[in-house]
Amino acid sequence: APGRKTLPLLPGSTLGVMGGGQLGRMFVHAAQATGYFTAVLDPDPDSPAGRISHHHLHADYLDSDALGRLSRLADAVTTEFENVPAQALATLAGDVPVAPAADAVAIAQDRIREKAHFVRCSAASGIGCAPYAVIENADHLAAVSADLLPGILKTARMGYDGKGQQGVQTLAELAAAWEATGRVPCVLEKRLPLALECSVIVARGHDGQAVHFPPQRNLHRGGILAVTEVHDQALPPAVAARGVEAARAIAEGIGYVGVLCVEFFMLEDGSLVANEMAPRPHNSGHYTMDACDISQFDLQVRTLAGLPLVTPRQHSPAIMLNLLGDLWFAEGSDQQRDPAWAQVLALPGTHLHLYGKTEARRGRKMGHLNITGADVAGVRAAAAQAAALLG
Ligand code: ADP
Ligand code: MG
Missing domain, CATH: 3.30.470.20 (ATP-grasp fold, B domain)
Structure with missing residues (x-):
C-alpha cells in the first residue's frame, strides 16, 4: 500500500501481534525493549499482552474492522497463538507484511497437513513421524490397521497441552473415541516407546x-x-x-x-x-x-x-x-x-x-x-x- 514502510523496520516502527497470551506478552516486552511500539489484537480485554501493549484492540480475530485498524496501526504483524485463524493472517497480508505466513500457520494448525509436511520433508530432514492414519470419515475408520494400536487418537485441529487426545487399545475403543470427538477429522498415531x-x-x-x-x-x-x-x-x-x-x-x-x-x-x-x-x-x-x-x-x-x-x-x-x-x-x-x-x-x-x-x-x-x-x-x-x- 502507498506510504508503507519497507523492511527492515527500524525501532520506532509499530509491530503487531495476533493473540494476547503470555507468548505475545514476552514478544511485546522484547519489542518494546528495543524501541518498537506494539499493537495486540485479542478478544480478551484483560489479556496478558494487551495489558502492557501501546495499543490493544479487543475484538474477535476475524473482525474485519479490527483487522483493518491493526494493519493501519502496525508496520508488520506476527502471531503468538497457533489457533488464530489463518484466514485472519491472510487478510492482514493484503495490507501489511505478515510473518509467519498464513499458509505456514495453516499447516501447523492441522495435524493432518502437519504430518504430510513432515513426510514430504523426510528426505531433506532425515527423519519421519510416528506411523499414523488420517480419520476423516467412517470409511477411513473402517480401514485402520490394527498395527497402529495401541495408539493415540488426536483431533486434527485445536489440540494443545494434551487436550483433544485419547489413548486407544483396540479398534472398538478407537471407534468409540472417534464418536466422542463428534466425528471431527483426527489422526490416529501409533503409541511409540x-x-x-x-x-x-x-x-x-x-x-x-x-x-x-x-x-x-x-x-x-x-x-x-x-x-x-x-x-x-x-x-x-x-x-x-x-x-x-x-x-x-x-x-x-x-x-x-x-x-x-x-x-x-x-x-x-x-x-x-x-x-x-x-x-x-x-x-x-x-x-x-x-x-x-x-x-x-x-x-x-x-x-x-x-x-x-x-x-x-x-x-x-x-x-x-x-x-x-x-x-x-x-x-x-x-x-x-x-x-x-x-x-x-x-x-x-x-x-x-x-x-x-x-x-x-x-x-x-x-x-x-x-x-x-x-x-x-x-x-x-x-x-x-x-x-x-x-x-
Ligand atoms: P500437544 O499439542 O497436546 O502438545 P502432542 O502431540 O505433542 O500434543 O502430544 C502431547 C504429549 O503426548 C507428547 O509430548 C508426548 O509426551 C505424548 N505423545 C504424543 N504422541 C505420542 C506417541 N505417538 N507416542 C507416545 N507418546 C506420545
Ligand atoms: Mg506437543
Whole structure:
C-alpha cells in the first residue's frame, strides 16, 4: 500500500501481534525493549499482552474492522497463538507484511497437513513421524490397521497441552473415541516407546537465512510441559545435531519466515521422529531469555522487522520449570495463595517470569522459572531446591 514502510523496520516502527497470551506478552516486552511500539489484537480485554501493549484492540480475530485498524496501526504483524485463524493472517497480508505466513500457520494448525509436511520433508530432514492414519470419515475408520494400536487418537485441529487426545487399545475403543470427538477429522498415531522428548527452535528470515538455538530436552506431566533442560548433559550430541538439521529442513521446506519450534521424540532405539511444530516461540524456548545472548522473542522481533539474524550463543546451562496454577494452592485447599517466591529467589541463578494472570487455575500456565549457573551440577541443585520449595 502507498506510504508503507519497507523492511527492515527500524525501532520506532509499530509491530503487531495476533493473540494476547503470555507468548505475545514476552514478544511485546522484547519489542518494546528495543524501541518498537506494539499493537495486540485479542478478544480478551484483560489479556496478558494487551495489558502492557501501546495499543490493544479487543475484538474477535476475524473482525474485519479490527483487522483493518491493526494493519493501519502496525508496520508488520506476527502471531503468538497457533489457533488464530489463518484466514485472519491472510487478510492482514493484503495490507501489511505478515510473518509467519498464513499458509505456514495453516499447516501447523492441522495435524493432518502437519504430518504430510513432515513426510514430504523426510528426505531433506532425515527423519519421519510416528506411523499414523488420517480419520476423516467412517470409511477411513473402517480401514485402520490394527498395527497402529495401541495408539493415540488426536483431533486434527485445536489440540494443545494434551487436550483433544485419547489413548486407544483396540479398534472398538478407537471407534468409540472417534464418536466422542463428534466425528471431527483426527489422526490416529501409533503409541511409540519414548526414551525422551526434545525440541528445537529455528528463526528464519525473509532472505532465507536461518539460525537455531541449542536443542531442549523436555519433560511433560499430564500432557503439559513441566521441565526443560538445556546443557551438555541433557541430550546425546548426535540427537541434538539431527534435531537441528531436521528443524531447519522443516522450516526451509515451507519457506518459513519467523520463529518455529519443532518437537521430536527420541525412541528407545535411539531414532528420532518429528512430533509437531509451532509457528511461533515455544514454551520450551523460554530458557533462551536468561541463558542465551539473544532470546526467542528477540529473534521473533528481528524476523518480523527484517533485521539481521545472529546465531544465538548459550552462555549458561539452563533448567526451566513451568509454573502452573496448581502451585497457587496448598494441598487440599481451594484458597489461592502466593508460592514461596522470596525463598525461591534466594537460590542462586533463579529468574522468575510471571505472566500477570491474576486468577490461578489448576493446569493454567502462570509463569516459568529459569535457573542458570556456572555448571550443570549447580543448576540441577538449585532447580531441585526450587521445585521442593514450590511443592
Ligand atoms: P500437544 O499439542 O497436546 O502438545 P502432542 O502431540 O505433542 O500434543 O502430544 C502431547 C504429549 O503426548 C507428547 O509430548 C508426548 O509426551 C505424548 N505423545 C504424543 N504422541 C505420542 C506417541 N505417538 N507416542 C507416545 N507418546 C506420545
Ligand atoms: Mg506437543
